[in-house]
Amino acid sequence: MNRAAPVLAVLVALASISIGLVGATGASGTDAYGGDVSPTVQGFVVGSPVDRSTGDPGVGDDAVRVGVIGSEFDSGHPTLDGRVVAHTQLSGSSFALDAPSASSHDTAVAEIVADRTDDAGLYLVGVGSQPSPAEYERAVDWLLGNDVDVIVDSGSYFPSTADGMEQISGAAERATESGAVFVTSAGNYGQSHWRGSPDDEGWVEFADGVQGNRLGDGALAGEVTLRLYWDGDADYDLYLYRDLAGPDDPVVAKSTRSSGNAEAIDATLSEGHYYVAVYARDAGEEPVDLFAAERSLAHAVGEGSTVAPADAAGVISVAAVDDSGTLRRYSSVSADVSAPGAADTAVAGRFDGTSAAAPVVAGAVASMQSDEALSPAKVEAILRDTADGDARAIDSEAALTAAANASSEGTPDAVAGTDADSGTTTAETTATADASAADVSTGTGWCPGSVP
Known part of the structure; x- marks a missing residue:
C-alpha cells in the first residue's frame, strides 16, 4: 500500500464508541479521560566538551572516561x-518515560x-524526562566530543514513531x-x-479467542x-477500551495512522478497568510488538521486549538477575548479558531493576579498558565468554582477567567459542490468564530501568 511520511502520534479521546471484544468483559468502573500526545519542544545545551589538553580536575589524565546518560x-x-x-543538561519533551525522582x-x-571503578572520570549528560530523538543524538555527540571510552544509559525510550526509534x-x-562501548539497561518490560x-x-x-489484553x-x-x-508493509490500529459491566465497552483512546510503522497512545485515566486491542487492517509478515510501559499486560511475551537503545546493533544490553543468577x-x-538487579546506594537507597544492573556492567567495562582500550566488539565477546548461566550473568573478575590477556596477547575481536550474534537470552515470559477482571496476571507498573 502507498504510505506517506510518518506523522505525529494521533490520540483521539472519544465519549462513547461501543465495541466489545471477545474475552475482555466483566468489571465496572468510572469515566476515563484520553489525553493528547505531547508535542516536541526544542532543547538547549548547558556546558561544552572538556579540553583534554588542560587535564581533568579530580581524575587522572589517563583515567577511563565514562559517559552517563539520564534525565x-x-x-x-x-x-x-x-x-x-x-556535566551538561538538555531540556525537552516528547516521548520518554520519567522515573520517580529522576535526579x-x-x-x-x-x-x-x-563505586565499581578506581578513578574513572564521569561525564554526565541529562536529557530531561521526555527528550526528542534529536536531543538524544546531541547527548551522544556531546559525550563523543569528550572522547569517552564507555557510555551507560539506564533508560528505555518510547518514541511515537518508528523513525524516532531508529534515530535513538x-x-x-x-x-x-x-x-x-555503549552499555544500556534491557528494560523492565518482561510483563509489559x-x-x-x-x-x-x-x-x-492475544490468546485463543481473546482479543482484549487486560492492563494491570x-x-x-x-x-x-x-x-x-x-x-x-503492514497497517495496524491501536485501541484503549474501558471495561464495563454491560455488553458494550467504550473506546477511550485510539491511534489509527494510515502511514508509518508505529501507533501511540498517551492517556490519563480515572480509576477503572481497561484493556488494549489491536486491529489489523493489513497484516504483514513481520511480528508486531505491543508495549504498555509502566503497566503489566494479562498476556505478556518476553521475547522482543527491548526498545531503543537496547535494540541497537553493537550495544551491550543488560538484563537483571537475582542472587542465584x-x-x-x-x-x-x-539481552546480551545480565547483572544483579538490586543495589544499595547512598543517593536512592535500595535501587532495583535493570537500571541497577546496567551500571554494574559499565563499571566492569571501565575496569577492562583501564590498561588498553579494547574494541566494543571485543569487550562484548569477553563479557559473554566469561559469563555464567543461561542468563549470562557477568563475572567481573573473569572478564577483567580475560581483557588483560587480550590486551597483552593482541587477540582478535572475537573470543574463541563465542558467537557475537548468538546466545542471547531468549527465555519467554507469558501470562496465560484470560482477560477477565477476576483472573489476570499479577504485576505492577515499572519505570525505565528501575523498579519502585
Missing part, C-alpha cells in the same frame, strides 16, 4: 565527589559506576562505531510486552503509555 543528575552529590569531570535515579546510576538506536550504534504475528485482517488475538492487575488510574511497533520476572529478555 537529570545531582553532580554535586557527595558520593560523586571528585569523580565528575563534566536520584540517574545520580544513583553514576554512583554505582563510581542509530545514535547508540554511531557511538560504538566511534569506539565507545506482547509479540505476535497476525496472519489475517481483523482484531488481533485490577482497577487502575493515572498515566498510560501504549506503543505498537512493527516492520514491513535467575532472570528476574520483570526484566526484559533477549
